[in-house]
Amino acid sequence: MPRLSRWFIRASLVYLALGFTFGALMLFNKGIPISVWLWRLLPAHIEFLLLGWTVQLAMGVAFWILPRFGSSRGNEKAAWAAFVLLNAGVWLTGTGQLFGAPSWVPLVGRAAKVGAAVAFAIHAWPRVKPLSA
Numbered sequence: 001m002p003r004l005s006r007w008f009i010r011a012s013l014v015y016l017a018l019g020f021t022f023g024a025l026m027l028f029n030k031g032i033p034i035s036v037w038l039w040r041l042l043p044a045h046i047e048f049l050l051l052g053w054t055v056q057l058a059m060g061v062a063f064w065i066l067p068r069f070g071s072s073r074g075n076e077k078a079a080w081a082a083f084v085l086l087n088a089g090v091w092l093t094g095t096g097q098l099f100g101a102p103s104w105v106p107l108v109g110r111a112a113k114v115g116a117a118v119a120f121a122i123h124a125w126p127r128v129k130p131l132s133a
């Protein structure tokens with residue numbers, strides 16, 4: 001498995017653990033209230049599971065298994081950029097509220113996530129081809 005896929009997939013597993021933990025804390029808090037502060041974990045729960053876990057896992061596996069050009073995986077820099085931008089976006093959007101950051105922080109996070117999608121599309125588009133081509 002290529003190095004970038006290992007980064008993507010390991011990071012996605014960390015987000016899975018964190019996202020489920022945050023969800024479990026909020027669920028517990030609904031039944032037995034501990035602190036209203038725990039509701040501030042909701043954006044992180046959503047970001048970590050929807051993007052950090054699922055999208056990141058898909059990107060990691062796609063980078064690994066999409067058809068190659070001989071031994072080359074094409075534009076790897078774009079895929080690395082997607083990894084960095086996606087993770088920056090997940091943290092800025094998911095934890096901005098948690099730490100009371102100004103409202104432009106989640107906005108920058110969303111822009112980073114769009115950038116990640118674009119960068120990954122630039123990487124993956126030419127690799128969506130018949131195996132023999």
Ligand code: HEM
Nearest residue numbers: 019020022023024025026027028030042045046049050053
């Ligand atoms: C891949 C798995 C999961 C995803 C994508 C996910 C996603 C979400 C989303 C989008 C919301 C916001 C829903 C809304 O505002 O209407 C939410 C809320 C919530 N999630 Fe999850 N979740 C996942 C797993 C879990 C797990 C495993 C737990 C508990 C152990 C959990 C506990 C909660 C709780 C307590 C809320 C707040 C519900 C409320 O507003 O009363 N989630 N989740």
